[in-house]
Amino acid sequence: MKQADKQLILLGMPSIHAGAWRYPGAEPGFHSSFAHMAWFARMLEQARFDGLFLPDTLAMRAAPLEVLARGHSAVTLDPLTLLPALAAVTEHLGLIGTASTTYNEPYMLARRLASLDLISAGRAGWNLVTSSNPNEAANFGAEQHMEHAERYRRAREFVDVMDGLWGSWEHDAFTHDVENGVYFDAAKLHVLDHQGAHFAVKGPLNIARPPQGRPVIVQAGASEAGRQIAAETAELVFTYQTDLISARQFHNDMQSRATAAHRTQRLKIIPAVFVVLGNSLAQAQEKRAALDLLVDAPSSLATLSIALGHDISGYDPAGQLPPIPDSNASKSGRDRVVQLARREQLSIAALARRICGYQGLEMVGTASMVAEQMELWLDTGAADGFNVMFSHLPGGVTEFAEQVVPLLQARGLLRQEYRGATFRDNLGL
Numbered sequence: 001m002k003q004a005d006k007q008l009i010l011l012g013m014p015s016i017h018a019g020a021w022r023y024p025g026a027e028p029g030f031h032s033s034f035a036h037m038a039w040f041a042r043m044l045e046q047a048r049f050d051g052l053f054l055p056d057t058l059a060m061r062a063a064p065l066e067v068l069a070r071g072h073s074a075v076t077l078d079p080l081t082l083l084p085a086l087a088a089v090t091e092h093l094g095l096i097g098t099a100s101t102t103y104n105e106p107y108m109l110a111r112r113l114a115s116l117d118l119i120s121a122g123r124a125g126w127n128l129v130t131s132s133n134p135n136e137a138a139n140f141g142a143e144q145h146m147e148h149a150e151r152y153r154r155a156r157e158f159v160d161v162m163d164g165l166w167g168s169w170e171h172d173a174f175t176h177d178v179e180n181g182v183y184f185d186a187a188k189l190h191v192l193d194h195q196g197a198h199f200a201v202k203g204p205l206n207i208a209r210p211p212q213g214r215p216v217i218v219q220a221g222a223s224e225a226g227r228q229i230a231a232e233t234a235e236l237v238f239t240y241q242t243d244l245i246s247a248r249q250f251h252n253d254m255q256s257r258a259t260a261a262h263r264t265q266r267l268k269i270i271p272a273v274f275v276v277l278g279n280s281l282a283q284a285q286e287k288r289a290a291l292d293l294l295v296d297a298p299s300s301l302a303t304l305s306i307a308l309g310h311d312i313s314g315y316d317p318a319g320q321l322p323p324i325p326d327s328n329a330s331k332s333g334r335d336r337v338v339q340l341a342r343r344e345q346l347s348i349a350a351l352a353r354r355i356c357g358y359q360g361l362e363m364v365g366t367a368s369m370v371a372e373q374m375e376l377w378l379d380t381g382a383a384d385g386f387n388v389m390f391s392h393l394p395g396g397v398t399e400f401a402e403q404v405v406p407l408l409q410a411r412g413l414l415r416q417e418y419r420g421a422t423f424r425d426n427l428g429l
Contacts, residue, residue: 008378008413009268009385009427012044013053015392017357019294021072023392030393031076041086044093047401048415050426051094051125053387054079058103059135061306070296080112087120094423096125096218102151103131103140106161107201114210122211122422127218130155152225154198159233161201164192166214168204212424231257235429236268238387240336240360247271247382268384274362275370276391277399284364292357300352307337307355317349367403375413
């Protein structure tokens with residue numbers, strides 16, 4: 001059996017593959033249905049996953065409406081509205097919501113996340129993002145998207161303010177002394193009075209101290225700025241490495257950065273992985289190919305333009321990707337796409353179809369093959385766990401729960417039962 005500290009962290013998220021909603025047996029409106037998302041959360045909990053992760057964006061992507069109309073990513077539920085409702089139908093599952101530091105204010109977000117932590121009895125998580133979609137600016141009265149470096153400077157101060165607000169109350173501040181009429185000990189309330197480059201926030205937070213002290217903070221550190229803020233603030237770090245060597249390098253780099261930032265907590269590195277299961281490798285590969293064939297060609301080209309931060313509609317789809325200039329979109333995302341195109345010598349059309357499907361780490365094969373790969377990544381120090389995307393919903397998560405989870409449990413890689421009281425406890429933080 002594996003030691004507890006060598007068990008996998010498993011998070012689950014809805015599939016972002018552009019063809020997933022069209023796959024036979026898939027529920028097309030899954031992402032926008034509370035009933036389906038509640039079922040999904042309960043299924044993850046029954047499979048003893050650590051948490052549910054909900055990505056989010058605050059605008060539709062920059063594409064013609066006829067292109068947007070052919071994909072399922074145009075609409076979704078707001079994570080911080082959905083997660084409190086999911087807290088009521090689960091007992092142990094961590095609940096991670098994405099929220100932007102560019103288009104939110106720290107007081108309001110700190111209050112909402114503290115509320116989620118209280119409602120869920122200590123199961124809240126926050127995926128810190130700076131908004132890579134430039135279309136978000138127009139929804140918040142801005143003429144243009146904030147520059148990449150400035151977004152990260154704002155985000156760093158944002159986290160400091162959030163931490164200060166979550167520390168408004170000491171853990172034993174609320175005495176609830178009925179006999180003497182004292183609800184809380186005033187000496188254990190702290191006023192933040194923050195004055196910074198981006199925010200002026202007096203505080204204190206007018207909500208009780210969160211059970212976890214602060215929600216678990218998650219960040220997808222990939223660019224230089226992203227890695228640094230993740231090392232300084234996050235506890236879970238999402239990543240998109242596709243091979244063991246680069247994943248180990250990333251893992252080591254993040255731990256070194258955290259040490260340099262005087263962090264005592266070891267970061268948990270969680271690659272995203274797209275899992276496609278079959279009764280044989282050939283069957284799983286056929287399933288993966290069938291998913292990709294369901295991706296709409298014009299939509300995939302529009303998605304590639306967004307990923308690159310550069311309009312590629314004027315290029316020959318059969319040709320190779322030309323040099324791509326810098327943009328104000330996600331730098332790490334653009335670099336991953338360019339590297340993929342160069343590494344596999346993909347045409348623009350083939351690259352677009354891959355990007356619109358899924359271009360990161362994938363585990364395609366039998367349940368035994370997937371379990372073996374997950375164990376290898378854990379044992380070689382490439383990952384502490386995975387953020388799992390399923391081939392389609394609801395079938396994909398059911399297959400994983402019934403086929404892969406028992407193998408992981410038999411190998412001692414995954415808990416049989418939850419032991420911690422909070423999300424942070426179950427993660428070993």
